[in-house]
Amino acid sequence: MTTTPTLNEPADPLDVRPTPLALLLLGRESDPRSERGVDCPGDLPAPSDPGLVERARAAKARLGEKVFILGHHYQRDEVIEFADVTGDSFKLARDAAARPEAEYIVFCGVHFMAESADILTSERQQVILPDLAAGCSMADMATAEQVAECWDVLTDAGVAGTTVPVSYMNSSADIKAFTGRHGGTICTSSNARRALEWAFAQGEKVLFLPDQHLGRNTAVLEMGLSLEDCVVYNPHKPGGGLTPEQLRAAKMILWRGHCSVHGRFTLDSVNEVRERVPGVNVLVHPECRHEVVEAADFVGSTEHIIKRLAEAPAGSKWAVGTELNLVRRLAKAHPDKEIVFLDRTVCFCSTMNRIDLPHLVWALESLADGKPVNRIQVDAETEHYAKLALEQMLALP
Numbered sequence: 001m002t003t004t005p006t007l008n009e010p011a012d013p014l015d016v017r018p019t020p021l022a023l024l025l026l027g028r029e030s031d032p033r034s035e036r037g038v039d040c041p042g043d044l045p046a047p048s049d050p051g052l053v054e055r056a057r058a059a060k061a062r063l064g065e066k067v068f069i070l071g072h073h074y075q076r077d078e079v080i081e082f083a084d085v086t087g088d089s090f091k092l093a094r095d096a097a098a099r100p101e102a103e104y105i106v107f108c109g110v111h112f113m114a115e116s117a118d119i120l121t122s123e124r125q126q127v128i129l130p131d132l133a134a135g136c137s138m139a140d141m142a143t144a145e146q147v148a149e150c151w152d153v154l155t156d157a158g159v160a161g162t163t164v165p166v167s168y169m170n171s172s173a174d175i176k177a178f179t180g181r182h183g184g185t186i187c188t189s190s191n192a193r194r195a196l197e198w199a200f201a202q203g204e205k206v207l208f209l210p211d212q213h214l215g216r217n218t219a220v221l222e223m224g225l226s227l228e229d230c231v232v233y234n235p236h237k238p239g240g241g242l243t244p245e246q247l248r249a250a251k252m253i254l255w256r257g258h259c260s261v262h263g264r265f266t267l268d269s270v271n272e273v274r275e276r277v278p279g280v281n282v283l284v285h286p287e288c289r290h291e292v293v294e295a296a297d298f299v300g301s302t303e304h305i306i307k308r309l310a311e312a313p314a315g316s317k318w319a320v321g322t323e324l325n326l327v328r329r330l331a332k333a334h335p336d337k338e339i340v341f342l343d344r345t346v347c348f349c350s351t352m353n354r355i356d357l358p359h360l361v362w363a364l365e366s367l368a369d370g371k372p373v374n375r376i377q378v379d380a381e382t383e384h385y386a387k388l389a390l391e392q393m394l395a396l397p
């Protein structure tokens with residue numbers, strides 16, 4: 001996530017110029033505090049190399065059918081240009097599984113997405129993440145150890161036996177495996193309601209991981225639960241910061257995680273854009289805070305946002321609360337509509353943006369030379385249980 005000082009706000013919030021800080025956040029400088037490290041073990045081409053586009057084309061052509069490039073909706077334009085298919089994380093993982101002839105799946109997305117692709121593709125296929133530093137801050141908010149400890153807390157409170165875990169697709173393979181081990185399901189932002197309905201038919205409570213906002217918005221705004229039915233489990237506090245009585249009384253136990261991109265939008269963003277753009281429709285992703293989703297006119301997954309804007313009448317006005325790369329592309333694709341970013345400050349997914357043309361060129365050229373780099377591999381046991389949870393999602397009524 002990149003924020004420009006408000007004093008230097010560009011007149012057009014879609015007109016964004018890079019700053020030295022932005023370059024660091026976008027992974028073009030070294031950041032020793034990054035959770036997975038920014039440095040690549042290879043010889044990355046310089047971002048200023050004028051031949052990058054040609055090199056990417058040539059490497060892709062050398063690989064032919066052996067490579068299949070997936071581009072997440074939030075990726076930069078320079079990377080999306082080389083994607084064989086674009087989509088959200090689950091769609092992309094399934095697209096990869098449907099291309100068994102592709103020996104290499106190059107995932108231009110983040111770490112948990114590449115893990116899901118590895119889980120769903122065959123053993124013969126290798127999943128490559130062009131920059132290992134492309135993690136997801138939300139997925140990192142729930143570690144396997146923290147979630148195991150939470151389950152112990154639920155067990156001590158006497159509620160684990162009646163609690164069904166529901167984990168958002170945006171979680172690590174470890175968390176998906178935990179979910180499968182405990183009879184739960186994975187969900188996406190498109191099927192969260194169906195997943196919760198299924199879970200409440202299996203048990204009395206849901207442990208929703210790791211995005212508290214998607215869990216709360218779905219339970220309260222779509223299923224009629226009250227805010228009092230929800231509690232937030234904070235992994236950084238003993239017992240999650242909750243008493244056994246609070247756990248016993250709750251229906252939704254929400255993990256204290258959020259998306260650092262969607263969590264940025266506030267009620268002020270909505271009020272400000274309504275003043276700035278009279279007649280605007282506010283369209284947001286359900287990973288946004290509860291009060292933002294409540295104040296918006298429409299809410300939906302990334303695919304929903306894309307479809308709604310495509311179907312909107314010419315001349316209509318839209319303020320969109322999702323990742324900036326996607327909003328900019330949608331604004332370009334629909335010049336007959338006025339599409340603006342919901343916030344006045346810049347808000348990219350900084351980890352997703354680490355995958356840039358130099359990393360893609362490096363990954364493709366290495367593959368073309370027969371030296372795969374940055375392979376993402378989930379171990380067999382984790383894969384087995386994670387698959388159970390993913391299969392449960394596919395079997396949702």
Ligand code: SF4
Pocket residue numbers: 074110135136137138139170259260261262323349350351352
């Ligand atoms: S947009 Fe949010 S949930 Fe998606 S990869 Fe970035 S930090 Fe993670």
